[in-house]
Amino acid sequence: MAEKREYRMEELARLAGITVRTLRFYRERKLIPPPRREGRIAWYDDHHLARLRTISALLDRGHTLSGIAELAEAFDHGRDVADLLGVGTPTEEEPVRLTPEELAARFEGEVTPENLAAAMELGYLGTDGDEIVHISRRLLDVSSALVREGIPLAEVLAAGRQVRRHADALAGLFADLVLRHASEEDLPRLRPLARSVVEAELSLALDRRMRGQSEPG
Structure with a gap:
C-alpha cells in the first residue's frame, strides 16, 4: 500500500501547475x-492534488468555475461505490x-450537475x-x-429511467416463472435464456416499428 503523501501549499501549487494565489482562491x-x-x-494530500488537476482539465474543456463548484458538490455528496455495487x-x-x-470527455458539454445527480439517482454512478x-x-x-449522435444526455437518462421500469417488470416475470417450476438456485443457470428472450423480442419490436414508419401513410 502506497504511503500517503502530504504537501505544503507551495509544493501542492507547483505540482498542480497553478499559483499559490489561485490555490487560495479555489x-x-x-x-x-x-x-x-x-x-x-x-x-494537503493526493486527494487535493487530484481535485486540482481535475479542475484544470474541466476548465480546459470550457466549464466555468461556478459549474465546477456545483459538480464538485454533487460529486462529494454522491452515492458511495459500495452502496452502488453492493x-x-x-x-x-x-x-x-x-x-x-474522463467522464466529461465521454459526454462533451453534457456533464452538468443536474445530469450527474440524475445518473447517481438511477444508480448508474x-x-x-x-x-x-x-x-x-x-x-456507459x-x-x-x-x-455523440446528438441525443441530449438528459433525454438518454430519462429514457433509461423508463427502460429500468420495464426491465424490472420483465425480470420479475421471469423470476416468477422459474420459481413456479424450479427453484431460486436455478435462476443463475437460466438467466441467459431470459436475456435471449428479451433481446429477441426487442429486435422483433424494432423491426415492426421500422416497418410501420417506412410504410406509406
Whole structure:
C-alpha cells in the first residue's frame, strides 16, 4: 500500500501547475476540501492534488468555475461505490472507473450537475475517493454513443429511467416463472435464456416499428 503523501501549499501549487494565489482562491470557493491543520501549517494530500488537476482539465474543456463548484458538490455528496455495487453481488456487467475529466470527455458539454445527480439517482454512478464508478461498461458505451449522435444526455437518462421500469417488470416475470417450476438456485443457470428472450423480442419490436414508419401513410 502506497504511503500517503502530504504537501505544503507551495509544493501542492507547483505540482498542480497553478499559483499559490489561485490555490487560495479555489480553497475560498470550496472547490477543494479543507486541508489538515497542524498548528498554523496547512497540509494537503493526493486527494487535493487530484481535485486540482481535475479542475484544470474541466476548465480546459470550457466549464466555468461556478459549474465546477456545483459538480464538485454533487460529486462529494454522491452515492458511495459500495452502496452502488453492493458486496459480493454477482453481475454480468463490468463496472468502469473514471476520473471526473474522463467522464466529461465521454459526454462533451453534457456533464452538468443536474445530469450527474440524475445518473447517481438511477444508480448508474457512484463515487470512490477521487474516482467515479459507472455500474456498467455496456450502458456507459451506449449512452455516450447516443450523445455523440446528438441525443441530449438528459433525454438518454430519462429514457433509461423508463427502460429500468420495464426491465424490472420483465425480470420479475421471469423470476416468477422459474420459481413456479424450479427453484431460486436455478435462476443463475437460466438467466441467459431470459436475456435471449428479451433481446429477441426487442429486435422483433424494432423491426415492426421500422416497418410501420417506412410504410406509406
